[in-house]
Structures are given as C-alpha cells and as structure tokens.
Amino acid sequence: xxxxxxxxxxxxxxxxxxxxxxxxxxxxxxxxxxxxxxxxxxxxxxxxxxxxxxxxxxxxxxxxxxxxxxxxxx
Amino acid sequence: xxxxxxxxxxxxxxxxxxxxxxxxxxxxxxxxxxxxxxxxxxxxxxxxxxxxxxxxxxxxxxxxxxxxxxxxxxxxxxxxxxxxxxxxxxxxxxxxxxxxxxxxxxxxxxxxxxxxxxxxxxxxxxxxxxxxxxxxxxxxxxxxxxxxxxxxxxxxxxxxxxxxxxxxxxxxxxxxxxxxxxxxxxxxxxxxxxxxxxxxxxxxxxxxxxxxxxxxxxxxxxxxxxxxxxxxxxxxxxxxxxxxxxxxxxxxxxxxxxxxxxxxxxxxxxxxxxxxxxxxxxxxxxxxxxxxxxxxxxxxxxxxxxxxxxxxxxxxxxxxxxxxxxxxxxxxxxx
Ligand code: FES
Ligand SMILES: [Fe+2]
Numbered sequence: 001x002x003x004x005x006x007x008x009x010x011x012x013x014x015x016x017x018x019x020x021x022x023x024x025x026x027x028x029x030x031x032x033x034x035x036x037x038x039x040x041x042x043x044x045x046x047x048x049x050x051x052x053x054x055x056x057x058x059x060x061x062x063x064x065x066x067x068x069x070x071x072x073x074x
Numbered sequence: 075x076x077x078x079x080x081x082x083x084x085x086x087x088x089x090x091x092x093x094x095x096x097x098x099x100x101x102x103x104x105x106x107x108x109x110x111x112x113x114x115x116x117x118x119x120x121x122x123x124x125x126x127x128x129x130x131x132x133x134x135x136x137x138x139x140x141x142x143x144x145x146x147x148x149x150x151x152x153x154x155x156x157x158x159x160x161x162x163x164x165x166x167x168x169x170x171x172x173x174x175x176x177x178x179x180x181x182x183x184x185x186x187x188x189x190x191x192x193x194x195x196x197x198x199x200x201x202x203x204x205x206x207x208x209x210x211x212x213x214x215x216x217x218x219x220x221x222x223x224x225x226x227x228x229x230x231x232x233x234x235x236x237x238x239x240x241x242x243x244x245x246x247x248x249x250x251x252x253x254x255x256x257x258x259x260x261x262x263x264x265x266x267x268x269x270x271x272x273x274x275x276x277x278x279x280x281x282x283x284x285x286x287x288x289x290x291x292x293x294x295x296x297x298x299x300x301x302x303x304x305x306x307x308x309x310x311x312x313x314x315x316x317x318x319x320x321x322x323x324x325x326x327x328x329x330x331x332x333x334x335x336x337x338x339x340x341x342x343x344x345x346x347x348x349x350x351x352x353x354x355x356x357x358x359x360x361x362x363x364x365x366x367x368x369x370x371x372x373x374x375x376x377x378x379x380x381x382x383x384x385x386x387x388x389x390x391x392x393x394x395x396x397x398x399x400x401x402x403x404x405x406x407x408x409x
Contacts, residue, residue, distance in 0.1 A: 003109065005330075006230035008369075010362045011354075012099075013225050018355045026355035029348065030310035038313040040344060066344040073347030073354075 021055060022072065028052045040066070079409030086403040088115035089235055089325030092205045094298040096322040096334045097189075097196040099228045103128060108152065110143035114200060115327045118187070119143045121163055123150055128189050129163035130198050136167055136183035193217040194226045195322075195334055197298060202406055211297035212274075214320045216338040223346050224320065224338035225353060229365060231333060233372040235325035236399060237379075238333055241368055242301045242321050243278055243391035248288030251371060255364045257305050261287035269390055278391030285316065293395065298322065311357065312348055314341040337361060 018026070025047075032046030040062050048059045054068060080091075089095065095113060097120065103109045106124040110117065110133055117133035119142050131152070133141045140156040151160045151168055158171040165184035170176040188199040188208045199208035216222045231238060241247065246265060252258040262283055270277040272292070279290035291303040301321045311317075317339045324332040341349050385393065 006232065007332075008229055010359055012227055013350075013358055014354045022351075022355055026352055029312065029352060030356065033312040034309045038309070043312075043348075066347075069344050069347035069351055073350035 025052060025072075080407055081409050082400075082403040082407040084115075085406055086236070086400060087234070087328040089113075089200075090399065090402045091200045091406055092202040093209060093295075094190070094197045094199050094211050096298070096324050096332075097130070097198050098332070099226060099334075100128075100191050100194050100196055103196070106147060106149070108143060108147050110141070112326050112330075113198070114325050117141065117143075118198075119152070120196065121147070121152055123163065127163070128191065128196065130187040130189050130196075131161065131163070131165055132185040134184070135159055136161065136178065136181075137170075142184075193224055193336060195228075203408065209297050213296075213298075214294065214300050214302065214336075216302070216318055216320050217336060219340075221342055222338050222340050223342075223349065224336040225350070225358075227335045227337065227358075227361065227365070229333050229335075229369070230326075230330070231369050231373060232330055233369070233375075234329060235323050235331035236396070237372050237375060238323045238331050239299070239301070240392045240395060241372060242291055242303070243293060243395050244388070245278065245280070245288045245291050245303070245391075246388045248305075251367050252288075252364050255367070256360045257307060257364070258287050260306075261289070265289075265388070267388055267390060269394055276391075276394060278394070291391070293391075295398075311352065313345045314339045314349055333365075335365070 028047060028050055029043070032043055036042045036046035044060045044062055044065050053059055054064055085091070097113060098109065098111055103120045103122045105122055105126050107122055109120045111120055119131045119133040120128065121131060122128045131142060133143050135142055135154040135156065137154065137157055137159045140154055142152050142154055142161060144155045146153045146155065148160065151162050153160045159167060160169040161184050162168050163186070164182065165186040166180065166182045167178045170178050190197045190211065192213055217224050248258045249261055249263045265280045266282055267278060268281050270279065275293040275295050277290055277292045283289050285306060288303060288305055291301050294300050294302060299322065302318060304316045304318045306316045317337050320336040320338060322334040326332060339349055
C-alpha cells in the first residue's frame with residue numbers, strides 16, 4: 001500500500017477495474033433512470049428495450065437483475 | 075497525555091484534545107501490520123495484531139526515543155530497531171533484550187490511546203490532563219442506521235484542519251465553486267442564512283431554499299466532531315433520493331489535515347446494490363472531482379487568509395465555528 005503523503009486516490013470503493021460489460025450496464029442504467037423511471041419494472045423494461053442484456057445474452061427479469069446488482073454492488 | 079505545555083494557539087492550530095478524532099481508514103492497517111501516522115502534531119503508531127485487534131501507541135521508544143514505527147512487528151509486541159526493547163500493545167515494556175531483568179521491564183512507559191473502529195475508519199481518543207479517560211462517544215446516525223448505506227472517501231490535504239471544517243460550514247460555496255458539478259449546478263446564487271442551535275451543535279441553513287443545492291449543514295459535537303449535510307442527486311442516480319455526507323477532519327499538524335467523507339443514502343435491497351454499483355463504476359469519480367475543487371481552492375488559500383478578511387452574512391457559520399474552537403482551545407491550554 002502507498003503510504004506517501006498525500007493519499008489522493010480517486011477510486012476507493014472498487015475491487016477491480018470495471019469490465020466493458022459493467023461500464024455499458026452502468027451507463028445504460030443512468031439513462032434508464034433518467035428517461036424511463038426508477039421502479040424495478042421500469043428498469044428491467046428500459047434495459048431490455050435497449051438490448052442491454054445479462055452476460056448470458058438473455059433478457060433481464062426482475063429476479064435476474066436483482067441478483068446481478070447484488071453481485072456487482074456488494 | 076503530553077508533557078509539553080499546550081498553548082491555546084497550538085491547540086487552535088493542531089486540534090482540540092478531550093475528544094475523539096478520526097485517524098485513518100481501517101484498511102490502512104492490515105492484520106499483522108503497523109502504520110505510522112501524524113495526528114494533532116504528534117507521531118503515533120497503529121499496530122494491528124493478526125487477530126485484528128488494533129492499538130495506537132506513541133511512536134517513541136521508551137528507551138531513547140527512536141520511532142517504534144521503524145521497529146519489528148512481533149505479533150503481539152513491537153521491538154524497537156535501535157536496541158531491541160519490546161513494547162506490548164498497551165504500552166508496557168515486556169523485555170529489554172540487552173539487559174534482561176532491567177527495571178524498565180513491566181512498566182507501562184508508552185502512551186496508548188483508546189481506539190474504536192466505525193464504518194471503515196479508526197477513531198482514537200486524545201485526552202487532556204483533566205479528562206484522560208475517553209469521553210462518551212455518540213456515533214453519527216447515518217453510520218449506524220442499518221437502512222442507510224455509507225461509503226467512505228478518505229483524502230489528505232495540505233490545508234490547516236480548521237479551513238477544511240470551515241469549508242463545510244460554508245454551504246454557499248456550493249453554488250459557485252461546484253457550479254459545474256453533477257450535483258450542485260442548480261439553485262439560487264443569493265441566499266439568506268440563519269443559525270439554529272441544537273443540543274449537540276448548530277445548523278447553518280438557508281432560510282429560503284431547501285433540497286436544491288448544498289442548502290444546510292449541521293455541526294455535531296458528540297464526543298467526535300462531525301458535520302452532516304445533504305445534496306440532491308440527479309435522476310440518473312436512481313431511487314433513494316439525495317445523498318448525505320458525514321464529514322470529519324483529522325488535524326495532521328498546523329499545515330495539513332486528512333478528510334473523511336462518508337457519502338450515504340437511505341437505500342435497501344436492489345436499490346442499495348444498484349447505487350453501490352453505479353457509485354463504484356461512475357459516481358465515485360464525479361464525487362472525487364467535486365472534492366478536488368475544494369482541495370485546490372483550500373490549498374491555494376494564503377496562510378494569513380483568516381487574518382485579513384471582510385466577512386458578510388454568509389460567513390456566520392464560520393464565525394460561530396471559530397468562536398467554538400477558539401474558546402475550546404483557551405479552556406484546554408495549560409500554558
Ligand atoms: S531507543 Fe529503542 S531500544 Fe533503544
Ligand atoms: Fe465543497
């Protein structure tokens with residue numbers, strides 16, 4: 001760990017550099033929250049409408065989206 | 075706690091005693107590791123046993139004053155590099171290898187501070203002669219409420235500690251310094267403020283706008299000094315409403331400080347997970363850019379900035395703060 005003064009680290013909450021999939025998902029989520037809504041059903045519909053799917057290529061369901069957020073946001 | 079007499083000016087410049095202060099993020103001291111840290115102008119050693127137990131010792135060997143932080147971690151003790159004297163985590167000399175049976179053995183000769191770990195950060199109690207035992211500590215509710223998710227951001231600034239706290243008691247800078255940020259672009263650039271006293275400090279708040287920019291701040295003195303404030307998020311941040319900040323400042327010495335900002339939001343379940351995901355991926359960097367605006371401005375302030383001011387109504391929160399800390403420093407001075 002860097003112990004030099006000053007400690008100025010932009011990223012302190014990450015455990016890894018986000019993958020292209022994660023970056024795309026995050027950017028699309030921001031768009032969906034802005035343009036569609038912030039209920040769970042809105043989010044799932046908004047992502048699917050934009051063809052931004054789960055890593056296995058299948059459309060999101062409320063269950064699969066919740067599980068993926070739990071994995072990525074832990 | 076310290077043998078040199080403390081003047082009011084020194085206390086005002088390096089931080090008040092008789093209270094808890096944040097030290098470093100917990101992750102800075104891994105199990106089985108040590109870390110040197112400067113707090114309130116003094117040198118300290120954080121020492122963590124492999125079972126996770128943390129202690130904080132004066133970084134000064136009781137033999138001839140060498141820094142213990144240059145020594146060796148022995149699991150439950152530290153051995154000074156200079157002549158090998160071994161000190162336990164409570165400050166007791168356990169062995170003098172060069173002279174077994176030496177009368178230093180068994181004596182508690184190194185100051186050790188009470189520590190607590192809270193929401194990812196180490197807090198330590200810095201006593202006074204009148205108040206050597208730790209004062210009661212009431213933690214900020216956003217850090218203990220199970221429905222509130224808090225993420226710590228830690229940074230080190232070449233800024234006197236009080237300037238960093240004053241910056242937090244100055245909400246109006248949000249509409250100017252942070253005007254181009256993702257969260258503080260909105261709201262009036264004129265405002266009237268008032269001070270509202272509470273039983274733990276005071277609010278400094280706009281009388282004519284709430285929930286738009288950085289519109290209020292509460293100073294809380296609950297055994298540790300902290301501020302609470304709230305800033306709206308744009309809709310892109312998803313459900314959960316505004317985010318709050320619990321802010322604490324560690325005086326390093328008269329010229330430097332370390333800042334602790336817990337960004338928090340009342341979110342649970344998938345909303346919590348999604349905020350955390352967006353935070354790690356996109357939002358943390360934007361928050362960092364806002365914080366950098368504060369750092370750049372504060373580091374550029376002249377050393378005599380507070381000697382040649384022309385204050386106006388928006389500075390009442392700062393004036394109140396200085397009066398509090400100046401009064402505290404005078405009450406604690408021993409010289
Ligand atoms: S100064 Fe530490 S052992 Fe001598
Ligand atoms: Fe700021």
